[in-house]
Amino acid sequence: MAANAQGVAEAPFVWHPATAEEAWQLKATLGAEGVFTAGGTLLRTQWESGLAAMPNHLIDIGAIQELHGPRTDSEIGTVCFGAITTLSEIRTSPLVNASFPLLTEAARSIAAPSIRNLATIGGNVLSIVGDSIPALLVYDPVLHWHDGSSGLEESLSEWLSTAAVHPVWKERLLLSVALTPPTLNSNTKRFVAYHKVGRRDAFTPSVVTAAFSIQLDSDNRLGDVRLALGGGQTIPHRLETVEQFLTGKPADKKTITEVYSMILEHYEPKGDAFVPVSYRKKAAANLIASELWKAAK
Ligand SMILES: Cc1cc2nc3c(=O)[nH]c(=O)nc-3n(C[C@H](O)[C@H](O)[C@H](O)COP(=O)(O)OP(=O)(O)OC[C@H]3O[C@@H](n4cnc5c(N)ncnc54)[C@H](O)[C@@H]3O)c2cc1C
Known part of the structure; x- marks a missing residue:
């Protein structure tokens, strides 16, 4: 200072x-x-x-017009969220709820309304561990930056993989986050769920934050599986091994039992003095197994 x-x-x-x-x-x-x-x-x-x-x-950056609000590209169905779109705007937007219900749910779970009226989606993403990130990851997000040249685009997953160790991005301005809603194949149903497990529903760092989206076909087989986990100081990420395992499998007891063990094996959360790694793994495995169970029913 x-x-x-x-x-x-x-x-x-x-x-x-x-x-x-x-x-x-x-x-x-x-x-x-x-x-x-x-x-x-x-x-x-x-x-x-x-x-x-x-x-x-x-x-x-609050007065920069181009950083405000969601804009739709109707040709490809992508929605670009200006970096200073507030979490309250996201929470109450019918457009967001219709196309990206997991994001609506994530915004609801972050802090209290007075904070959400100020807090932005860009600030949440750039915290690297924000609770909106698992929900965003389900929608193939792309970050648009101003870097003094013609601009830079990179996927959120790519940025997250190096953001903590290579803070070169701190020299850039985040312009927007672009999301693409998943398409629904014929004769399928989509199930989505977002959960933030914490000591309280909002206002505290989460123990586990999980976002989940699957399609079920008429034979009860799983497709287009998207699963992202984070929480606490864990950098959120998609669990690709588990997604691949589930794809094409029947939504039955055997699959759910196997996926529970896989999450315990493959999810590597960060522990802290209050919530150990083993607890976070079990919480994540329980969340995903119970959501699959609901979908199977
Ligand atoms: C009481 C309280 C409860 C909270 N609860 C939660 C919670 O439950 N879950 C959660 O995830 N977070 C929580 N937070 C943290 C915070 O509110 C959110 O992460 C919020 O979304 C941050 O957004 P912001 O606009 O306020 O970011 P800022 O504080 O303005 O910025 C955050 C960081 O991003 C950088 N930055 C911001 N925008 C840009 C941009 N466009 N380009 C380049 N750099 C940029 C800033 O330089 C800074 O480093 C809480 C905070 C408080 C005070």
Whole structure:
């Protein structure tokens, strides 16, 4: 934090760029002295808990028009969520609920309404462990960045695989997250579920966050299986081995028993002093097994 000549802490200088290019230029000029702020809910928690120092300059991206709200590309059915779309907007949007019900449910589970009115989807993704991420991962998300050149696109999974160890992305501005709704094959039904298991439903770090989407055909066989897990400090990811195993299998007791064991074997959550790894694995396996059971019925 900046200090005046008497050593008294001063508030950071806040910039209000009007365009993505202007915001990026400011960041490039200020370097580590400048930090992008969207809702500021996570940043504030980090400063107040001493996890991060308050920077000398805040680059408030709230006035940048192109970062607002969901926009639909009707030709390919993709919906682009501007990075500063708030969790409240997502929670209450009929468009989101119709095409991405897991995202609606995730937004409902994050913090309290007063926080959700400020907190953005971009800020949640860039926390690397946000509770919206497992839900997003089900919809093949693509991140669009402004990096000072012609722009950059990368899948959310790809970004997550290196984000914690290579923080080069901190120099870029996230513009939007694009999602594609899954298509439904004929004679199939889709089942989706999102669960956040925590000490309370919202307002606390989760123990496990799970998002799940499957198709069941008329022979009760599973298809288009998408399964993402996260929670606590675990970086969310799809469980591809389990997805492949389930594809084409009948939704019956044998499959569900096998998948329970597979999740215990393949899911590698991070433990902490309060919730050990073994508990998180069992919670995840129980959630997925019970959702499969409901779908099979
Ligand atoms: C009481 C409380 C409860 C909470 N509960 C939950 C919870 O249950 N689940 C959960 O997941 N989170 C929770 N959070 C954390 C936080 O509210 C969310 O992660 C929120 O979505 C962060 O969004 P934001 O817009 O406030 O991010 P900010 O705090 O503004 O920014 C977060 C980070 O992203 C960067 N950033 C933001 N936008 C951009 C952009 N467009 N381009 C480049 N960098 C950017 C910032 O520089 C910063 O590093 C909680 C926070 C509080 C205070």
